[in-house]
Amino acid sequence: MRFFGILATVVALAISGVVSAEDNKQPDVRIVIDISGSMKDTDPENLRRPALNLLTELLPDGARAGVWTFGRYVNMLVPLETVDAQWRTKAKKAAGDINSVGLNTNLVGALDKALWQATADSSFDQTVILLTDGRIDMDGSQGNPGSPPNAAERQRLMKEILPRYTGAGVRIHTLALSDAADETMLQQIAMETDGLFLKAHTADELMPAFLKAFDRAVPAEQVPMENNRFSIDPSVKEFTALIFRKSSATPTVLISPSGERIGQEVSVDNENVRWHHDLNFDLVTIKNPEQGEWSAEADLDPENRVQILSDLKLSVKGLPGSLFSGVPVELEMALVNEGETVNEPTILQLTDVSLQVTAPDGRTGSKLLSDPESLPVDGVFREVLSRLTQPGEYRLEVNAIGRTFQRRQVLTATLAEPLRVESEADADTQTFSVRVYSDSDMVDTTLSRVIARVTSPDGSSVINSMEFDTADNAWKLDLQGEKGDGQYEVMLNIRGVSGSGMTFKSKPETMVVEFPIPAAGGDTQIDTPAVAGESHEALQPVSEPAEESVEEVPVPPEPVAPPPPSSEPIAPDLAEKYADESTELPEEEEEGIPWWVYAILVVANLGLIGGLAWWWLSRRKAAGGDAEDASKPEPVATSVPDLDVGPLDDADLDEGDFDDFADEAEEEIPAASDEEDSRVPASMGGDTMMPSAQEDDFDLGDEAADDEWGEFDLPDEEDKK
Numbered sequence: 001m002r003f004f005g006i007l008a009t010v011v012a013l014a015i016s017g018v019v020s021a022e023d024n025k026q027p028d029v030r031i032v033i034d035i036s037g038s039m040k041d042t043d044p045e046n047l048r049r050p051a052l053n054l055l056t057e058l059l060p061d062g063a064r065a066g067v068w069t070f071g072r073y074v075n076m077l078v079p080l081e082t083v084d085a086q087w088r089t090k091a092k093k094a095a096g097d098i099n100s101v102g103l104n105t106n107l108v109g110a111l112d113k114a115l116w117q118a119t120a121d122s123s124f125d126q127t128v129i130l131l132t133d134g135r136i137d138m139d140g141s142q143g144n145p146g147s148p149p150n151a152a153e154r155q156r157l158m159k160e161i162l163p164r165y166t167g168a169g170v171r172i173h174t175l176a177l178s179d180a181a182d183e184t185m186l187q188q189i190a191m192e193t194d195g196l197f198l199k200a201h202t203a204d205e206l207m208p209a210f211l212k213a214f215d216r217a218v219p220a221e222q223v224p225m226e227n228n229r230f231s232i233d234p235s236v237k238e239f240t241a242l243i244f245r246k247s248s249a250t251p252t253v254l255i256s257p258s259g260e261r262i263g264q265e266v267s268v269d270n271e272n273v274r275w276h277h278d279l280n281f282d283l284v285t286i287k288n289p290e291q292g293e294w295s296a297e298a299d300l301d302p303e304n305r306v307q308i309l310s311d312l313k314l315s316v317k318g319l320p321g322s323l324f325s326g327v328p329v330e331l332e333m334a335l336v337n338e339g340e341t342v343n344e345p346t347i348l349q350l351t352d353v354s355l356q357v358t359a360p361d362g363r364t365g366s367k368l369l370s371d372p373e374s375l376p377v378d379g380v381f382r383e384v385l386s387r388l389t390q391p392g393e394y395r396l397e398v399n400a401i402g403r404t405f406q407r408r409q410v411l412t413a414t415l416a417e418p419l420r421v422e423s424e425a426d427a428d429t430q431t432f433s434v435r436v437y438s439d440s441d442m443v444d445t446t447l448s449r450v451i452a453r454v455t456s457p458d459g460s461s462v463i464n465s466m467e468f469d470t471a472d473n474a475w476k477l478d479l480q481g482e483k484g485d486g487q488y489e490v491m492l493n494i495r496g497v498s499g500s501g502m503t504f505k506s507k508p509e510t511m512v513v514e515f516p517i518p519a520a521g522g523d524t525q526i527d528t529p530a531v532a533g534e535s536h537e538a539l540q541p542v543s544e545p546a547e548e549s550v551e552e553v554p555v556p557p558e559p560v561a562p563p564p565p566s567s568e569p570i571a572p573d574l575a576e577k578y579a580d581e582s583t584e585l586p587e588e589e590e591e592g593i594p595w596w597v598y599a600i601l602v603v604a605n606l607g608l609i610g611g612l613a614w615w616w617l618s619r620r621k622a623a624g625g626d627a628e629d630a631s632k633p634e635p636v637a638t639s640v641p642d643l644d645v646g647p648l649d650d651a652d653l654d655e656g657d658f659d660d661f662a663d664e665a666e667e668e669i670p671a672a673s674d675e676e677d678s679r680v681p682a683s684m685g686g687d688t689m690m691p692s693a694q695e696d697d698f699d700l701g702d703e704a705a706d707d708e709w710g711e712f713d714l715p716d717e718e719d720k721k
Contacts, residue, residue, distance in 0.1 A: 024339055027218045028064040028124030030080065030114045031055065034107075034132035034177075035069045039100035042133040042178040043203045049095045050278045051210045055129075056091040057276050057283045058214060058240065058307065059083045064124055067091065070110035071102010080117060105137040108153045111161050111172070111189075118168045126170040127217035129210070130189070135182035143182065145441075154185075158442055158499040162192045166502065171195040171321060173213040177206060187416045188442045192502045196321035197414045198393070207244075207280070208303055212393075212412040216321060220307045221314065222408040224399060228296040230306045232257075232289050233405040238309040240285040241294075244301040252282040257292025311338045314400045314407035323394065323415040326507025328386040331355070333369065333398050334379050335407070343379025348372075351402045353381050360392025360415075389509055391415055418443050419450075419496055421508050425517045432513040434490060436466065436475040447497035450475040457486025466492075481515030488513050 033048055052067065059065055065087070066080030077098075078091045107130075114128050135143030136150050136157075144150060165172060172195040174186040183199065190197040196216050200209040214220075223230050223239075232239060243252045254262040264282070267275035274285040282298075296304070318331045333353060335342045342348070353370040369381045376382070388394060393414050400407045418440040424433045436450045450466040460483065466475040479488060490511040496504050 025123060025125040026063050027060070028118075028122065028126040029055070029059065029214075029217050030065070030118075030126075030128045031067045032110050032114050032128060032130045033067065033069050033077075033098060034071075034102075034105065034134065035099055036071045036102040036105045036132075036134060036137075037100055038105075038134055038180065039177075042180070043100070043206065045203060045279075046098065046100070047203045047206050047279070048098050048131065050280065051207055052095045052098065053092050053276065053278055054207065054242075054281065054283065055210060055214055056088050056095070057285075058220065058242075059088075059218065060309070063218065065091075066114075066116075067094065068110055068114050069098065070106050072104040072106055073102075074106060074110045074113045076113070104140065105132065105134045105143065107132060107134075107136050108157045108161060111157070111165075115161075115164060115168065115170065118165075118170050120168050122168070125217075126168065127195075128165075128170060128172045129175070129213045129217060130172055130186075131175040131177060131206075131210075132186070133177040133181050135180075135185065154441075157189075162189065162500045162502075165193050166500070171216075173216060173321065174198070175200060175206075175209050175213060177203070184418070184440045185442070187414075188418055188440050188498065190414070191322040191416075191418070191504065192442075192498060192500055194321050196412060197416060198412075211303065215411060219316070219409060219411070221310060222410065223306050223308055223406050224401075224408045225304055225306050228298060228300060228304065229293060230295075231293050231406055232291050232308075233310075233312075234291050235310045235312045235405065236289060236291070236308045237311075238285060238287045239289055240283060240307045241296060242303070242305050242307070243282045243284070243296055243298045244303050245281055246299050247280075249299050250297070252284070253297040254284060254286070255295045255297065256290045257294060258290060260290075262286070312405060312407065313337075314398060314409050315341070316396075316398050316409045316411060319396060319411050319413055321413055322504075323388055323413050324417060324504055324506040325389045325415065325509070326386075327505060328384050329388065329413075331383045331385065331396075333381045333383070333400075335400055341379045343377065345375055347402070348375045348379065351400055353400050354398070355383055356397045356399075357385065358395040358397075359388075360390050360394065388415055391417075417494075417496075417504070417506055418498075419448075419494055419506070421492065421511075423490075423511055425513055427517045427519045430480055430515065430517055432479040432488070432490075432515075432517070434466075434477040434479070434492075434511065435472070436492070436494070437473065438496075442499045444497045444499055445473070449495045451493050452477050453491045453493075454479060455489040455491075456483035457488065458483055479513070485515050488515060 031052065033052070039048075056065075061084055063083045064080060065078070065083050066076065067078035069075050069077050077094045078087075081087050111128070111130070118126050135145070136153050137143040138149040138153055139147050141147045141150065145154065170193065172189050172193045174190045174195065174197050176183050176186050176197070176199045178201070181199075183197075187197045189195070196213060198209045198212055200206045223232070223236075228243075230241075241254060245252060251263060256262065262273060262284075264275045264277055267273040267284075272287040276283040298304070313336045315334050315336045316331065317333075319329060323329065333355070335347070335351065348370065349372040351370060352368065354366060354368050356364060356366045358364045367383070369383060393412055396411050396413070398409045398411075418438060420437050420439055422435045422437065425431075426433065434452070438445060438448075445468055450468075451463065452466050453461055453463045455461045464477070466477050468475050477490070479490065481488070490513070492508050492511075494506045494508070496506075498504075
């Protein structure tokens, strides 16, 4: 029986394969575009127009969408209405009116207007996509935050506008075009509303950034596209192929499984084909497509993609738009058919579900989540990412591949926090200083709190709430080696509160310092963002070992050609090892082996043979009497002594307002070997690493979340003081 036939039968007859309804809210997307005069420089080719056309074509029928532009004034360019053919026509016509003539940057006013008809009880999933290259500028001061009009608008943003967004459940995805944009403010706006912050350094990066924001606003069902080839299964009612085109490229052509060539001219007479040709891309929608493998004659581009309309979807939940260092991300992935989650074992056993994470620096890690021997009862595959610490964009790709279908979801999230950590090791004062600063005036420093745990060389720990210094506008900790020489570790937990009342938590990477601090490593300023994923090895100055003399190896009588000299010196420890071994070898003269050596060898061999014969005869004699006992297998000890890992002593919990960090250690997940695979089935989300063309170099983290965050508020006794 065909696999998809099994799927359709199981779902249609509702035979123990369906649980929990999926949220079927239609998307509500409001696009807000900057048309201030500075956009002439940051977007000279006015790529905002084709970018808007792209989103217009990708929006599904039945969604709701509108477009606003802003300079000094705010204009509703395209009314907020239901998306259909008529709305798309109006939107593409209005895109031609996008320009760069605005005198100011009324960003707050634009966000205010874009909230029109947004409510907490809306039947739509509401999102705003904001594109700007500047900062709040209401008086021609080039965005000076200290000018009274700009400061007033900034206050209105935090105290009035953003609370209305969070109250209505509307996310804001912010796109910063160029380095002139107020990145700190745009990051804060996204973080406040669980949105995504993106940056396009050039106008050429604008289109991919728009696509990432669109994928978060409208999670589009896709099928994998490799080398411009993709497969369409019988459940697909419609697909839309996005093909990016270079200026010198030949016209794009799609080739069906039967060999039919479909070009732009075909769309004129074929009602099942809709073709949108723009400045640098083609967008082709085909209804009732032929099943099988399709291909595209076009340039290969990583942004090429195929979006489909099908009752069979891949649901991915749990990825916020804004990530925080050390805070686990709990993902849930499932196949959904006609709004219901599929948990039929017959289907899941034949489906490979995998996850790939790409870090901001390009490192990737993959994991095969599905295991036929250990299927999720409810059909939901779960995975926890607990090691996301590097600032920047994370790309998550989830694939579900069955015998006759493929589904794909690609989502982006950004790790960027409004607090940063700076540390300095001073050899003169033998002090290790830690400072936590706020990069944004949107953080309420009176409500925010930074707590530090310091672990000494003797293993004891002390937890303290870091004091906020209003003069330096920073939380401070000065550490000296009071517990003796050796290695000290400083772990921070941060609870930040924004001006609008939104709370965020993070746990930056642990800092390590060695006391006494040597002069060679002193006075070195280390700027480490609160989410920095870089190593703190600079905080661990280690003195270089002294050069050691290497004894010459005795030269044997017969000359031997020495190996060519190495260009790199031998490490001192290795040189010492080899020198010691060489001096232990006495010089030997070449001479024949004495006769008595042969005699000793003969006697030793005869003794060995006799011993083996005696042992074999003894075993045979004992075998008869012990036959009955031998048939009973000996018990195998299976118990493992418990490890008593108690909490920290009460004396160590000085403030009493923070968790005891008992579970802060994060255990590495090793790749399962072939022998392990044959003995122990990989659990869902477990150790089995998905094979890939190149070796994975990014650890996806533990299955379980890190330690609980605990209570941040000070005890009542402290509050009364």
